[in-house]
Amino acid sequence: MLDTLLDIVAGTFMIIGSLLSLAAGIGMLRFPDLLSRLHAATKPQVLGLFLLLAALGIELRSWAVVPILVMAWGLQLLTAPVSAHMVGRAGYRTRHLKRETLIVDELAAVVVAAEAREERDHGKKQHRTDFID
DSSP states (O other): HHHHHHHHHHHHHHHHHHHHHHHHHHHHHOSSSSHHHHHHHHHHHHHHHHHHHHHHHHHHHHHHHHHHHHHHHHHHHHHHHHHHHHHHHHHHHHHOOOOOOOOTTTTTTHHHHHHEEEEHHHHHHHHHHHEEE
């Protein structure tokens, strides 16, 4: 009886996790801009992987695999948001996104300040090289 119930829970987790991973893949292909695609790549994928790993843990019925499964999910939790954040910032700076889809642009002031600082520092470097010649 308990084995049947655990098989049903594991099967349900596998189906839902697979559907979430499929939704992430479809979103990567179908969404129109960079930020929407990043959202599709990270949000359902992390939960989908968790459900698939939980199903694997339930199906194997061994405590020995739990640390490995937790580590795999932890690495996904650490890398997916960080990589999406870095790709999003790079896409923002290179203008590979649709600005009209942004409701609030919180990064604009930071980018303008960084560009001004970069121009100021570049001017100082040119000034120093004039004295060397």
